[in-house]
Amino acid sequence: MKYSEIIKLNNELEGAINSPDYKIAILSNIMVHQSKEICEYSLRIESVNAKVLLGEYDNIVQDSAKFQDANAIVIFWDTYNFIDGFQYKAESLSNLEFENIVEKVETEIDLVLNNLKDSSLVLINKFSSLIFDQFSLSNSRINKLVLRLNVYLEEKCSSNVKIIDIDKVVSRLSIKSSIDLRYYYSSKTLYSIDFYKKYFEYIKPIFLSTTGKIKKALIFDCDNTLWKGILGEDGFDNIRIYQEIQYLALHLAKKGVIIGICSKNNPNDVNEVLKSHPDMILRDENIVIKKINWNNKLLNLKSIAEDLNIGLDSLVFIDDSSFEVELIRRELPDIKVFQVPSREYEYGAMMRNISNLFYSPSKTEEDSAKTQMYKNQVKRIEGRVEAGNIEDYLASLDLSITVYVDDLSQVSRISQLTQKTNQFNLTTKRYSETEIKNFILNNDKLVLSIEVDDKYGVSGLTGLAILCKKISKIDTLLLSCRVLGRNIEYKFMEVIVNMAKKHNIKFLNSEYIKTQKNQQVEGFYNRCGFNTIIKSDNIIQYQLKTDRYKNEKINYIRVKNGS
């Protein structure tokens, strides 16, 4: 899209997105003002209400103190502008002069990282010498310096800092297209519009993952998608497995992405391939959900989302048929749909791009166990159909919840839960690892996290409540969709109220903040016996007199103490 159109559409989207501002501060030692609209637009089209704040020119250190509370801080620290004209002065400086500059930069790196140590998310571009590098066999002083500074940066930065390999962006475009030098000497603008478009495309997954907008499930058609050929016509022996695609999908499965199948086929035929085709890479144990039948794919995809308890906008679907692709794009636009390219050699590159939609910043143990957890969930749903009476069914599950209080070992998973949970989330407050850690260490806050077990397995950490003692308020209450439908929420409320009583809270306050995805919990506090105190369009405030609380007498869920 053209730059002027981006500016126009970005203006139109301003104020049209119904979610809190996501403030991104862009700090730099060159002029980067053209990044603002491009960055905002790239996120606003994903319903992230991005607001970019630009730092002053060449003022990274002071700005890092000024903008430390932004939701994210992006730093353009251009090597050639460490001092004015560094690209042509560097080789002629004395060793002492050169080292003084390096020392100054290292000191500034320390200051900046220190100022930003409690910030939610910091993206700092790797130091690069690509732009003004000579096409020469000998390594320049700046080439060597860049290597050294990047090691320094790597060693110094903590887990809230992501180092962005800006050379990857430049190499996608070429050096020539990445820069526009016309204003470099007079105004210190360096990068071209094309560069900014590519750059924000590159880093966008980080923002999406921290705002809960990342994709969760990748669903494949079978014929001419997982393999070449039509199983029902060509037969078991004559299909050719797309191994590259399946290896890439397997890698995603191991990172916790849900892999599923939605195909018009005979289920027995496909299951036979999954079970015993010698070339297959994906096997039954990697596939969380299968809809193999002759129903239309709209129904099947909808029921996949329902069974997994995730939104349609968390789904990515790949199919070879233009008919199916167009149908789904038109009828279910929330699903991101890809068509297998007609040139087979382009399929791998497409699949690698698709992998980026599932970007996850920190890998936790649970991500890798997730396939099994989602499979258990689907099994439970199948069991539910047979069981008929829901209470009997729940009682047959041997449910238990394990409660952890202020457990520092869970910081990363807790923060992930706040960022990824959209549906059963009363206030939808997103917290970084640093913030969670501070809550746990803070005397005023109680961080209750729960694991849910049943006879099919452990769901892992799937529920969270944050209590503020001073104001007697539930700041956050959420449950992962994987454990919903089992009355866990009512048992958890019992735990929370007991905890409040233990801390002498007589009146427990709470609130519901409406989002596009959490309507299902709108009446939750009332159902738990809270009284509505104040009601506005998007926020409802409640209060509960704790000694009046009547629990739901859910005897079939046991409560265990985890800490």
Next chain:
Amino acid sequence: MEARVKQVMSNIFNVEINLIGNDSSPDNIENWDSLKHMSLIVALEEEFDIEFSDEDIVDSMNYALIINILNSK
């Protein structure tokens, strides 16, 4: 071409397209500062797939002059 130039200017400066005319310049468009001027140039270059010379950049300080420069390309 005139309509496309007006559209680009309207987008960049965030003003109504029908308020842009021959005498539109930094004097009567509040948003038209030196940074926005750079944005205008790159947007016009992208729109018409051309390149402005240094002189063109300095000279293109009102709508009529921009049209002149584009006509000469």
